[in-house]
Amino acid sequence: MSSRTIKAYAPASISNLGPGFDVLGLAIEKPGDVAIATRQKEAGLTFKLRGTVNNVPDNAQDNVAAYVSSLLIEEVKPLFGIRLTLDKRMPIGSGLGSSAASSVAALVAVNALLGSPLRKEELLPFALEGEKKIAGSGHADNVAPSLLGGAVVVRSYDPLDVVKIPIRNAIYWVVVHPHLVIPTAEARKLVPQTVPISSAIRQWGNVGGLVAGLAAGSAAMVGKCVEDVIVEPVRATLIPGFYEVKRAALDAGATGCSISGSGPAMFAVAKSPSSARAIGAAMKAAFQRAAGISSDVYISRVNMKGAKVLKEQ
Amino acid sequence: MSSRTIKAYAPASISNLGPGFDVLGLAIEKPGDVAIATRQKEAGLTFKLRGTVNNVPDNAQDNVAAYVSSLLIEEVKPLFGIRLTLDKRMPIGSGLGSSAASSVAALVAVNALLGSPLRKEELLPFALEGEKKIAGSGHADNVAPSLLGGAVVVRSYDPLDVVKIPIRNAIYWVVVHPHLVIPTAEARKLVPQTVPISSAIRQWGNVGGLVAGLAAGSAAMVGKCVEDVIVEPVRATLIPGFYEVKRAALDAGATGCSISGSGPAMFAVAKSPSSARAIGAAMKAAFQRAAGISSDVYISRVNMKGAKVLKEQ
Numbered sequence: 001m002s003s004r005t006i007k008a009y010a011p012a013s014i015s016n017l018g019p020g021f022d023v024l025g026l027a028i029e030k031p032g033d034v035a036i037a038t039r040q041k042e043a044g045l046t047f048k049l050r051g052t053v054n055n056v057p058d059n060a061q062d063n064v065a066a067y068v069s070s071l072l073i074e075e076v077k078p079l080f081g082i083r084l085t086l087d088k089r090m091p092i093g094s095g096l097g098s099s100a101a102s103s104v105a106a107l108v109a110v111n112a113l114l115g116s117p118l119r120k121e122e123l124l125p126f127a128l129e130g131e132k133k134i135a136g137s138g139h140a141d142n143v144a145p146s147l148l149g150g151a152v153v154v155r156s157y158d159p160l161d162v163v164k165i166p167i168r169n170a171i172y173w174v175v176v177h178p179h180l181v182i183p184t185a186e187a188r189k190l191v192p193q194t195v196p197i198s199s200a201i202r203q204w205g206n207v208g209g210l211v212a213g214l215a216a217g218s219a220a221m222v223g224k225c226v227e228d229v230i231v232e233p234v235r236a237t238l239i240p241g242f243y244e245v246k247r248a249a250l251d252a253g254a255t256g257c258s259i260s261g262s263g264p265a266m267f268a269v270a271k272s273p274s275s276a277r278a279i280g281a282a283m284k285a286a287f288q289r290a291a292g293i294s295s296d297v298y299i300s301r302v303n304m305k306g307a308k309v310l311k312e313q
Numbered sequence: 314m315s316s317r318t319i320k321a322y323a324p325a326s327i328s329n330l331g332p333g334f335d336v337l338g339l340a341i342e343k344p345g346d347v348a349i350a351t352r353q354k355e356a357g358l359t360f361k362l363r364g365t366v367n368n369v370p371d372n373a374q375d376n377v378a379a380y381v382s383s384l385l386i387e388e389v390k391p392l393f394g395i396r397l398t399l400d401k402r403m404p405i406g407s408g409l410g411s412s413a414a415s416s417v418a419a420l421v422a423v424n425a426l427l428g429s430p431l432r433k434e435e436l437l438p439f440a441l442e443g444e445k446k447i448a449g450s451g452h453a454d455n456v457a458p459s460l461l462g463g464a465v466v467v468r469s470y471d472p473l474d475v476v477k478i479p480i481r482n483a484i485y486w487v488v489v490h491p492h493l494v495i496p497t498a499e500a501r502k503l504v505p506q507t508v509p510i511s512s513a514i515r516q517w518g519n520v521g522g523l524v525a526g527l528a529a530g531s532a533a534m535v536g537k538c539v540e541d542v543i544v545e546p547v548r549a550t551l552i553p554g555f556y557e558v559k560r561a562a563l564d565a566g567a568t569g570c571s572i573s574g575s576g577p578a579m580f581a582v583a584k585s586p587s588s589a590r591a592i593g594a595a596m597k598a599a600f601q602r603a604a605g606i607s608s609d610v611y612i613s614r615v616n617m618k619g620a621k622v623l624k625e626q
Contacts, residue, residue, distance in 0.1 A: 023518035155522035155538055156515070163522040163538070166529045194507045200543075202469070204517040205336035208524045209468035209476040215528035216479045225468055225476070230513075 003312040005038045006112040010105035010307040012090060012298070013097040014175065014260045014267050015141035017151075018226035019206035021191070025141030026151035026214075028173055029300035031096065034087035034310070035065060035105035037113040042081045045070050051088040054181065064099045065106035068130040072110055075126075076117050082110060093181035095261035097142030103130035104146045108307045120307075123147060125160065135184045142261065149306030151214055168217025169301050172276035174268040175260055176245070176283040178295040182238050187262035190234040199229050223255020223269040232258055239264045241290030248286035252279040273299070316625040318351045319425040323418035323620040325403060325611075326410040327488065327573045327580050328454035330464075331539035332519035334504070338454030339464035339527075341486055342613035344409065347400035347623070348378060348418035350426040355394045358383050364401035367494065369415075377412045378419035381443040385423055388439075389430050395423055406494035408574035410455030416443035417459045421620045433620075436460060438473065448497045455574065462619030464527055481530025482614050485589035487581040488573055489558070489596040491608040495551050500575035503547040512542050536568020536582040545571055552577045554603030561599035565592040586612070 011032040017024035040046060047060035047069075060066040065086045073082060084106055090098040107123045127143035140154045144162045151165040195203075206225045213221030236242040239259065245266055249257040253275045254268035268283065270276035280297035287295045324345040330337035353359060360373035360382075373379040378399045386395060397419055403411040420436045440456035453467045457475045464478040508516075519538045526534030549555040552572065558579055562570040566588045567581035581596065583589035593610035600608045 020517065020521060022514045023521055153518060153521035153525055155518040161522075161537070163525050163534055165521075165525040191510060193510055195510055195513050197504060197506055197508055197543075200508050200513040200516065201335045203513065204333065204520040205466060205468040207517040208333060208336055208466035208478075208520045209474075211521045211524035212466055212476050212478040212528070215525070221476055224474070230510075 003113060005036065005313050006109045006309055007034060007036045007311040008105050008109035008112065008307060008309050009034050010101040010108065010146045011303045012101055013142045013145040014173065015097055015139070016231065016259065016261055018210055018256065018258050019203045019228045020141070020210065021228065021231045022139055023141060023154045024151070024207065024210065025145045027145035027149050027303035027306050028175060028298060029303045030298050031090045033089055033098070033101040033105045035102070035109040036085040036087065037109035038083045039113065040081040040083045044081050045073060046081070046083045048083070048085045049088060050085055053088045054091055056088050056092055064130040064134050065102040067133055068103045068126045069106045069110045071126050071129055072107055076114050078114050082113060084110065091181070093183050094177055095182065095259065095263045095265035096175065096177060097146055097261060099134045100127065100131060100142035100146045103127045104143060104307045108309065112309050112312065120147060124162065128160065135188070145306065147307050149304045151302055153211065165211055165214050167214045167302060169304060170217035171219045171222055172270040172273055172299060172301060174254070174270055174276050174280045174283065175265055175298040176280060176287065176295050177265040177298070178287045178291070178293040180264050180293060182263045184262045187235055187238060191231055192234070195230055202229050219255045219269050219271040226256030226258050226269060228258055235259055235263055239266070240293065241287050242266070244290035245283050245286040248282040249279050252282035254279045316426060318349065318626050319422045319622055320347060320349045320624040321418050321422035321425065321620060321622050322347050323414040323421065323459045324616045325414055326455045326458040327486065328410055328452070329544065329572065329574055331523055331569065331571050332516045332541045333523065334541065334544045335452055336454060336467045337464070337520065337523065338458045340458035340462050340616035340619050341488060341611060342616045343611050344403045346402055346414040346418045348415070348422040349398040349400065350422035351396045352426065353394040353396045357394050358386060359394070359396040361396070361398045362401060363398055366401045367404055369401050369405055377443040377447050378415040380446055381416045381439045382419045382423045384439050384442055385420055389427050391427050395426060397423065404494070406496050407490055408495065408572065408576045408578035409488065409490060410459055410574060412447045413440065413444060413455035413459045416440045417456060417620045421622065425622050425625065433460060437475065441473065448501070458619065460620050462617045464615055466524065478524055478527050480527045480615060482617060483530035484532045484535055485583040485586055485612060485614060487562070487567070487583055487589050487593045487596065488578055488611040489593060489600065489608050490578040490611070491600045491604070491606040493577050493606060495576045497575045500548055500551060504544055505547070508543055515542050532568045532582050532584040539569030539571050539582060541571055548572055548576055552579070553606065554600050555579070557603035558596050558599040561595040562592050565595035567592045
């Protein structure tokens with residue numbers, strides 16, 4: 001007999017990785033969101049939000065996890081209804097791919113409950129629709145790694161084409177999330193509409209070096225290529241204490257440091273777990289000292305599995 | 314006793330690889346240039362050009378191989394003089410990194426004759442000075458692969474920073490050189506000075522995907538990422554028959570096709586030797602048919618060794 005309840009987890013992700021604005025992203029182990037899908041007799045979708053989080057819509061019309069689930073249900077047309085509970089564990093507007101994790105967790109739970117009519121990769125366009133709803137435009141550098149795991153390049157949006165980077169998973173990623181909110185749409189407004197060719201060349205040189213460094217598993221190579229001459233300079237203005245925190249990360253041994261997603265979370269590149277812990281502590285202290293903001297620190301290698309079913313019963 | 318004559322070979326290279334204008338390059342097996350350095354009693358450098366090639370300066374003041382050799386000699390200050398013979402086997406203005414191969418072959422030969430005071434990597438700045446002399450600005454995406462072998466990303470020019478891509482060498486590169494000349498400086502004038510952010514993002518997405526594809530050894534991934542939305546469209550106008558030749562390559566099974574360097578040579582990406590031969594023949598026929606131009610075809614995997622000493626005595 002098929003399952004009646006599925007619980008799924010989808011991890012946070014670092015998108016806009018260094019110079020890879022809109023194209024490079026990778027999944028981390030924590031934090032993440034959990035979704036629980038249960039059969040119900042009534043047709044359609046019932047939605048419930050659990051967890052105490054800022055400004056997350058709690059109704060099926062506006063919540064992104066409910067929205068993408070309803071798209072999937074429309075596609076599959078199951079013979080039973082679904083009750084979806086989103087256990088929201090990540091703040092939104094964090095730069096950690098919070099909405100992507102919600103969408104992906106919900107899609108994986110609902111798809112599994114329906115007997116897995118779609119392969120994991122086939123859930124990507126649904127998750128992307130969620131990003132479009134949230135941000136006005138769909139960016140796949142959070143949803144793709146959260147769903148598929150690993151590190152990805154989104155090389156084309158039209159048609160959607162996501163390339164997995166064959167990484168050697170030897171680098172430790174430090175993510176520091178200060179307790180403030182930057183709406184993605186606001187951060188996007190700051191991105192320049194045209195760029196000098198010299199900056200563009202430097203940016204794609206760094207993208208190439210960063211991908212080569214991920215393939216080689218070299219924190220030194222990756223760190224120095226985490227240089228963003230186009231987007232970081234304008235978005236840094238939205239993060240109080242940005243340059244102090246970056247300085248603290250580099251002084252503590254990080255090989256590179258930049259903004260995660262559209263911020264305010266920041267990430268740093270570390271060679272070892274002990275170095276990562278020292279870097280995380282230094283960045284947290286710097287946010288407190290420079291801006292009076294408390295923050296959470298997450299350390300992991302790349303999450304290679306991505307979203308997964310936690311439990312079925 | 315140390316050697317009195319050293320003969321060295323440096324290979325051609327595909328630079329501006331697809332979307333990687335100014336940053337991505339790789340070495341191929343053939344063609345290449347040969348330089349012979351011999352001790353002489355008289356101090357300083359004597360230069361001789363061998364081979365029948367178009368417009369290659371035959372005097373020590375203007376020839377790039379002689380120029381970079383004299384820079385190296387100034388640095389090392391040997392107790393004897395050097396007679397340098399450049400056996401020029403590649404045409405200039407070809408898009409194959411001809412001047413880079415001449416400089417690199419000369420530097421490797423002279424350095425070996427001097428007892429290898431510099432490591433191979435340390436010859437790179439000298440070769441780059443040669444490119445500056447030739448083209449007005451120094452671009453390392455030919456000299457670095459010709460010297461070091463493999464595929465490289467030039468992630469920064471200031472300071473010079475070249476990253477080796479950890480490739481899986483499974484792709485066959487087809488290079489077709491039509492018998493016409495495009496001066497690099499003229500091709501460079503066509504490059505736009507500013508680009509829309511949307512084009513820049515697409516370009517660095519393709520750079521990321523291309524490097525991931527090289528690391529994975531996937532002709533399919535590399536081929537689709539050989540898309541250049543910024544430079545190819547303007548430079549294609551300098552190559553008669555460009556779109557016919559590209560169409561012929563793709564129809565014959567190439568996964569991607571673009572301009573090598575600043576042209577007129579073109580390269581295509583193939584999955585196997587037999588596919589590469591079919592693609593090469595189709596491209597050569599298309600150049601003849603569409604533009605009445607004869608051409609040479611070279612097929613190889615990436616040359617992983619780069620420049621090498623052929624003989625010492």
